[in-house]
Amino acid sequence: MAAFLVTHRRALLNSRSLVTRVRWGSTDSKDKYRIVVVGAGSGGLSVANQIYNRFRAAGTPLNKDDIAIIDAAEHHFYQPGWTLVGAGLKQKSETRRPLVSLIPDHLVHIPENVKSFSPSSASVTTESGRSISYESLIIATGMKINWENIPGLPKALADPSSGVSSIYSYATCDKVWSDIDALRSGKAIFTQPAGVIKCAGAPQKIMWMAYDRYQKTGRGDQISIDFYTGMPTMFSVKKYSDELEKLRIARGVGGFFQHNLVSIDSRNHKATFKKPDGSTADAEYTLLHVSPPMGPLDVVKNSSLADEAGWVSVDKMTMRHTKPEYGNVWAIGDCSSLPTSKTAAAITAQAPILTENLFSVITTGKVADANYDGYTSCPLLTGYGQLMLAEFKYGLEPKESLANYFGDQSTPRRFARRIFYHLKKDLFPWAYWNYHIKGTWFGSHGWLRPKFPSSTP
Known part of the structure; x- marks a missing residue:
C-alpha cells in the first residue's frame, strides 16, 4: 500500500494540470491521424500507449500527434474494482479518475463520441459532425449495459430502500455493500443473465462475499441465499464450474439454472424469471443483486464493421478485421467478436498482440507471428481472504500461470487462496492505474513485453 501511495503521488506531481490538458485537447483541429483509437477505456488507453511505445522501441518513433484517442467520457473507471466496493473492501472513489489526467502528451485526445464509422472512406464521424480520417483504426468502445431490458430495474436501483442493487455501475456499486451489510434476515437472491456479459464470474463473486460476510457476523442462519442464473452451469469452464458447484452445495446456496431474470416488482419484492420452456417463475426476495443483460453498442452494431451479433468482426488470432477491404481496422476488448470472456485480464493479453x-x-505490409490464444482470467472471490484464480483460453481450456508454484488453481491451498486474494484486492488495482493504462503492464507477463517470432527489438 505504501508503494502504491508513493507511486500515485509521483504520478500526480508529474502530470500536467487538468485545465491545460482540457484546453489542449479541445482546441486540436487536425482531422487526419495515422492511428485513431475509439474509446479510452481499459483497452483503448493500454493499446494506444503500447503502440506508441512499440514504434519508439523499434527506433521509428511516431510524432506526438500521430495517435488520436476519441472519447467524450469525463471519467475513466477501474471496473473490476466495483466488486471490491460491493464487498466493502474499497471506496468507489478509488475506482474513478478524470480521463484527461490519464492521457499523456503523446496522445491527442478528442473529447467527443463517435456517431458512425465509414470504413470505406477510412473515417469516423463524431456526434458534433466532425469527420476524422485515419490510416489505421482501433475500436475499443466496450459494450453496453441494457438496464432498461428488465422492466422495473431502473426504478428499483434508484430507490434506496428497494433492496435491489448491482456492482455493474459506478452509481450503484456502493449500494451493493449498503444493502448487504444492512440485511439481518430474509432471502438474498443473486442473478446472472443468459448471454455475454462483462466478467461472467462477477455475479457470483459478490454472492460469495455476501455469504462469507453473513457467516462471519453470525447472520448465516437467518439469511438464505439463492443463485439464479440464465446459464446452465456455475461457470463456463468445466474444471472451475465443478468446484464452484461443490462449493455451492457445501454452503447451502440454492442453484436455479437457466432461470433468466425478466422483470422486477420492487413494491412487492418479487422477481420474475423465464425458463427454457418459456414459462416463468416468481421468487420473493429481501435483497436482490442484479447482473443486467449486456450487448454491443448501437454505433458498432449498426455499422458495416459488425458481425451478425453486433460485435466488431475480427480474426480471433490477430484481432484484424475479417474483411480484407477493412484490413486497416482492428478491435480489442469487449466490443470485439473474440470468442473469449470479456475481462480486463483478456485485454492485457490482447493488447501486445494487436x-x-x-x-x-504498418512497417512491412503483413501481420506478425503474433497470435492470441484466447487467454482470459477471472479472479473469482469466494470469500474474504480467499480466491479461485480461473485462467483459461479458447476452447474453455484452463491455462493456469501460477499452478507450478501454488498447485491446481481450481482447488488452491489455503495460503494460495490468500495470495490470490491479495492479487485481486491490492496488486491488480495498483498495476492497473500505474502500468496497465500506460501500456507497460502485460498481465501474466508482468512488466515484460511478450516476444514474438518475427519481432524486431
Whole structure:
C-alpha cells in the first residue's frame, strides 16, 4: 500500500494540470491521424500507449500527434474494482479518475463520441459532425449495459430502500455493500443473465462475499441465499464450474439454472424469471443483486464493421478485421467478436498482440507471428481472504500461470487462496492505474513485453 501511495503521488506531481490538458485537447483541429483509437477505456488507453511505445522501441518513433484517442467520457473507471466496493473492501472513489489526467502528451485526445464509422472512406464521424480520417483504426468502445431490458430495474436501483442493487455501475456499486451489510434476515437472491456479459464470474463473486460476510457476523442462519442464473452451469469452464458447484452445495446456496431474470416488482419484492420452456417463475426476495443483460453498442452494431451479433468482426488470432477491404481496422476488448470472456485480464493479453500485428502491417505490409490464444482470467472471490484464480483460453481450456508454484488453481491451498486474494484486492488495482493504462503492464507477463517470432527489438 505504501508503494502504491508513493507511486500515485509521483504520478500526480508529474502530470500536467487538468485545465491545460482540457484546453489542449479541445482546441486540436487536425482531422487526419495515422492511428485513431475509439474509446479510452481499459483497452483503448493500454493499446494506444503500447503502440506508441512499440514504434519508439523499434527506433521509428511516431510524432506526438500521430495517435488520436476519441472519447467524450469525463471519467475513466477501474471496473473490476466495483466488486471490491460491493464487498466493502474499497471506496468507489478509488475506482474513478478524470480521463484527461490519464492521457499523456503523446496522445491527442478528442473529447467527443463517435456517431458512425465509414470504413470505406477510412473515417469516423463524431456526434458534433466532425469527420476524422485515419490510416489505421482501433475500436475499443466496450459494450453496453441494457438496464432498461428488465422492466422495473431502473426504478428499483434508484430507490434506496428497494433492496435491489448491482456492482455493474459506478452509481450503484456502493449500494451493493449498503444493502448487504444492512440485511439481518430474509432471502438474498443473486442473478446472472443468459448471454455475454462483462466478467461472467462477477455475479457470483459478490454472492460469495455476501455469504462469507453473513457467516462471519453470525447472520448465516437467518439469511438464505439463492443463485439464479440464465446459464446452465456455475461457470463456463468445466474444471472451475465443478468446484464452484461443490462449493455451492457445501454452503447451502440454492442453484436455479437457466432461470433468466425478466422483470422486477420492487413494491412487492418479487422477481420474475423465464425458463427454457418459456414459462416463468416468481421468487420473493429481501435483497436482490442484479447482473443486467449486456450487448454491443448501437454505433458498432449498426455499422458495416459488425458481425451478425453486433460485435466488431475480427480474426480471433490477430484481432484484424475479417474483411480484407477493412484490413486497416482492428478491435480489442469487449466490443470485439473474440470468442473469449470479456475481462480486463483478456485485454492485457490482447493488447501486445494487436500492437505487434498492427506495427508489422504498418512497417512491412503483413501481420506478425503474433497470435492470441484466447487467454482470459477471472479472479473469482469466494470469500474474504480467499480466491479461485480461473485462467483459461479458447476452447474453455484452463491455462493456469501460477499452478507450478501454488498447485491446481481450481482447488488452491489455503495460503494460495490468500495470495490470490491479495492479487485481486491490492496488486491488480495498483498495476492497473500505474502500468496497465500506460501500456507497460502485460498481465501474466508482468512488466515484460511478450516476444514474438518475427519481432524486431
